[in-house]
Amino acid sequence: MLSxxxxxxxxxxxxxxxxxxxxxxxxxxxxxxxxxxxGVAQQWEPLVRTTGDLPLFQKRY
Known part of the structure; x- marks a missing residue:
């Protein structure tokens, strides 16, 4: 297999x-x-922080 x-x-x-x-x-x-x-937003925020997408989440929602 080639490198x-x-x-x-x-x-x-x-x-x-x-x-x-x-x-x-x-x-x-x-x-x-x-x-x-x-609330739904309160529940999703820790997951979004974990994945590192908080700025995008805050921009959209």
């Missing part, structure tokens, strides 16, 4: 794993929101 192919596979796997973790966080958070009496 550039191996490098591409490594980075692809890393990004797929990251996307899987974020999807898992979102799924758990969504299920917690269904059972929580607090």
């Amino acid at each position: 550039r192919v191996a490098d591409s596979i490594y980075w692809l796997n890393r990004y797929v794993e990251r996307a899987e973790n974020i999807a898992r966080f979102a799924d758990v958070n969504f299920n917690l929101i269904l059972d929580s009496p607090t």
Whole structure:
């Protein structure tokens, strides 16, 4: 296997794993929101902080 192919596979796997973790966080958070009496924005903010997308979240919502 060429080193550039191996490098591409490594980075692809890393990004797929990251996307899987974020999807898992979102799924758990969504299920917690269904059972929580607090506001939706209050529940999503810790998750958004964890993923590092707080400025984008604040800009949109």
